[in-house]
Each structure stands twice: as structure tokens, then as C-alpha cells.
Amino acid sequence: MGVPPPDEIERDTLTILKRVGRPGIEPSRQSELLADLEFDSIQVIELVAELEDHFNVSIPLNELPRIKTVGDMSDALARLMQEARSAG
């Protein structure tokens, strides 16, 4: 199975964000998870778990300090999936 194209990863990430986040948020690629979308530390981990399940990829916690925006998250997912495919 190949890696999905970046716009598909971003679209699915946004869908999952809306489910995990507080009601009524309208996330975009530029939204910051903590400052704009007001995720708390537990919701961030929940989001990671949901994304891992959806994309079938492992997101090491060491990645998280570098992820600020929704765009960072979907870029990281694309890279991690690419790495997993080439290693596998």
C-alpha cells in the first residue's frame, strides 16, 4: 500500500481534529493545536492515538515538541508514513 497524497492526509487530519477537539472548532492548515484550537495535553495524546489508528503509523512522542500547527502534523504524518514504507 502506498502513502496517500498530502492533501488527503491533511483532509483526514482535519476531520479527526474536529472529532477530538472541542465542538465548533474550524481548524485550518495554519491553526495551532494548543493556542488556536485549545487542545489540552490529554487531547493531544488522544489525537495522536486517533491519527495512528487511522493512518496505521506510529507517531513517536519525541516528534510532538516540533509539531505546532495542523500543517506540521500532516507533514509529519506524511514523512513518518514514507519512512515506514521504505523501511518495511
Next chain:
Amino acid sequence: MTALRTLPETLVDAARSGRGFRFLNEQGEERPCSYAEMLELAARLGGALRANGLKRGDRIALVIQDPEGFLTAFLGASLAGLVPVPVCPPSSFGAREAYLATTEHVLAAAKVSALLTAEPLEAGLRERADHIGVSLVHRWDELHGPALASIEPAALSDPAFMQFTSGSTAHPKGVVLTHANLASNAAAICGPRGLALGPEDFAVSWLPLHHDMGLIGMALASVWGQVNTAIMPPVLFLKRPTEWLKAIHRYRGTLSFAPSFAYELCLRRFKPAELEQLDLSCWRVAGCGAEPVRADTLEAFAHTFAAAGFNPRAFMPCYGMAEHTLAITFASQNRSLQVDEISSEALVVRRRAAPPRGPRERALRIVNCGRPFPGHEVRIVDEYGLPLPERAVGEIVARGPSVMQGYFEQPESTARALRDGWLHTGDEGYLSNGDLYVCGRQKDIVIVNGRNFYPEDLEWAVGELPGVRSGNVVAFGVGGLGSGDRERVVVVVESKGKLPADELALEVRRRIVDSVGLQVDEVVIAPSGTVQRTSSGKVKRSQLKSQFESGTLRTKPTPTWISSTSYAP
């Protein structure tokens, strides 16, 4: 009561029991490690520490996420006669630099000689530790040397370890606990008035080991009681909360402790299909502590998980704190949750726990946290330290062999906490038929998801932001105790300049997330003159808090989306 034993002696005793740890990794895969094997691993690490020049009584910081690594290092240091100092590893949240700065404060306050850690933290921590002259910084799994030939003899009055869960970032306070403290509290926890441990018991824990409830309540109490225990990394639980329940099911776990939020997280995240695969009828003690016990949450958990065989009588609310080693009171075993419904008006105005006046007054629901242990005492006192009668509300004080020796090299803080042999907890409560009900807090901390936050840290983080009148910031918690909800964190800032209120509020929120790792519930932008101070220059936090609660706080307008009071989780 049997004679008290030091921690190394206890591990040697447990090594003969044939029982031990089951360590789960982040993927949930198990590695069994009997107490005999743990003794061997710890003796090797202890020997390596001595071979690297550490001496009896030296303090050694441990910043290790992995449960097996943490316990090997903790017990290894103990066997070598060193004093382990567990330090919180970074959360996945907030900026790394702020974490390292906080950790440097703790290392300096503890005057540690060494620091053990793991990848990928080593590089960042090494720089900070070098800065304050810590001589040995090493990865725990790469330190080698001859195993200890014998265990360093320790006296019960020697310090066993130091807990750094109290105090703000700028003024961290190390709670010094002796072997006698640890042994007394472990005996209480394991004994008939506690968990009444037997050889058939099996503990299951996801709690972090740098925190007293995970370290003492679950891991060390299991060594003391010589029962099997499965330990999983907190992140496994946080990612997939039902992994905790599945582990209890799989091991036929009988004992497990967690803060209220963990039960809530299970409720929020379980999938109905998982209920059918779980049999939790083995779970005889479901402890609940580390933050106010929320009756509504526990009742909802019991209701939902009854389908998986969960016994509501398993709930055991507890009350404790690091200054008392861990446990102060446990509710009785095998009794359903006892909830006292009291009038909030009588609580505030008359300082009495009285029934609500009528159906129109919304009652606070306070959970019975049980009684002190044999050899330990609890009292409720007024501001002069005089005991109060039953159902009068005052400060909770405790006395007995579990009370700490003091805060490390902080005589003034120690003198405030320990008066005439009584530990002043800073928490408020009342006694009813000898049972303790915790209903308030005098000290300025806010507890969110089992973690303590200090208002000063939040205030300091944003006090010098452009747009904030320098230092005119007040943070506090509202709600929580008895209300059915978790505590909410409010930050009030006085604004200056032309920055719109919504942008300033966003900036405040962002800065606190980065430096403290906390998502503030509400930012209030207030005009100058809002923050009042005492004659000694301290902010009048409780005054502002009551103004906020009564709705009399003047604010500058903020768009509704930034204020989150209307948001129900």
C-alpha cells in the same frame, strides 16, 4: 505490627517470594521481571554508581520515562546507599527549553551529585546539569561496573528518597522521606485498614513513577506486600485508556489506583464493543486519589462498567500528599461510595457541613475519604491550630510516623508545614463519624488531571508580556471540589497599550502552554487597578477569585470564542 524494614531490606525479602513485576512497553508487550531479577539488576546498577565515585548519602536525580529503567535506577541507587530524587520527565506538551529550565531549578535545589536519564533527553539535560556542576550525567542503561558486593546498610532514620512534587518552579521544595516514613506508610497501605494485601493480589498500574501515588502506592507497596504487579507507561494509558482495563482483565488484577480523571477518560473513550470483552469482576480495590474525588464520575463509571462485571464496592477514595509519604486516609474496603450532600452556603458562610436548605439549593457532593491508619492521627483545626468539632470545616492536619522530616534545606517552609508535630496540609475538610471529607483548599494550587500547578508559575510566565501591565496578573482555580466538574484555571491580566483583548488573551494562553504546559480555561482581560495587593506586595488572590466567582470582576470585552466558560467537555 511487624518490625519496619528499610527499602533495600524489603527488596531482598521480596526477591525470595517468587513474585515480581510485569513491565509493559508502549506497544503493550510484556517483559516479566521477578523481584529476584530486579534485585540483581539493581545491585549491578548500584555497583556501577559506586564505581563511578558516588558516596553513601549522595543525591541522584532520575529523569527516566521507561518504568523498568526508572525502577532499576531507583532501587539500584537505594541499594548503594544513595538518595534517589525522581524528576518529572518532559510532557509531550509545551516547549522543551522551559522544561529544561524548570528541571535545572529542581536539580539545583536538590543539590544532586549525579543524574541518570535516557535517550533522547540526555543531551539537553547534560548541558543544564553541567551548568550547575553535577559531576556525573549518564544514560542509566549505559552505566557499567561491578555489582555491589553487599547492600549498603541503612538506618531507618536515613533519608530514603526525596520527592519534588511540591513548590512552584521558582521555589521547588524537596520532601525528605526516611526509610521509617516509607516503611510506615507502606505498612499502612498494605495492612488490614488499607488494601489488606494477600499473596493472591495482583496490582496493575499506569501511573507515572515520578509521582508518589505511582511510585509508593503501586510499585513500592507491591514490593513491600510481595505481590505481583504489572506496570505500563502512562502514555499507553493516555493514548488508549481501555488498555488499562484490558490489563486488569488479562492479569486478573485486584488492585489499581488512579485519579478521577482517569475513570472519566475511560468513560469518554471506551468503545461499546470493548465492554463485552472485559471481565473486571476481579478488581477488588479501585483506588481514587491525587486530585479531588468526583462522585459523579465514579458513579457513572460504575454504572457503565457494571456490564463488564465491575463491582461498585471496589471504589476506595483516598486522601494523601507527598509530605505524608503518600496516604493519609483510605475509605473502608468493600463499601459503596459514601457521598455527603452539603450546602455550599453553609460551607462558605458558617464553615459548617450542613444539609442543603431545600431542593432549590444546589448541593455540593463531598466524598468520604475514610479514616487515618493505625498509629496515625488526623484532626480538623481552626486558624489557631485548635481542634474543631465534627462537621466544622477547618484545615486538615495529620500526625504520625509517615510525616516527612521536612523540606530539604528549607527551614522556613518546613516550620510553616510542621507545627507541634502536626503536618498542616493546606487542605480544608471536616470529620463526620470520624471519617474525613475533603472540601476545600487554603493553599494556592490548582490540580488538573492529577497534576499540581502553582499560580505563581502561571503569573510569572505572562507577567512581562507586552500588553500586560507589568506583574499585574493573578491566576487561580475555580470549581472542582464537590461540584462534579474538574477544576478550571482562570488567569486575570491587566492590559496596557493598544493590543485588542482577544489577541492579548491568545498571547497569554499561548505563553502559559509553552512555559507551564497547561491549557488555561479562561483568560480575563481587566482594566488597570483590578489586581489588589497586600501591604507586603503580595497579590490578593482569594479576593480576586471571589470577585470572579460572584461575577463582580470588571472586564474588558473579549469575543465569546476566547472565553471558554460555556464549553462543557
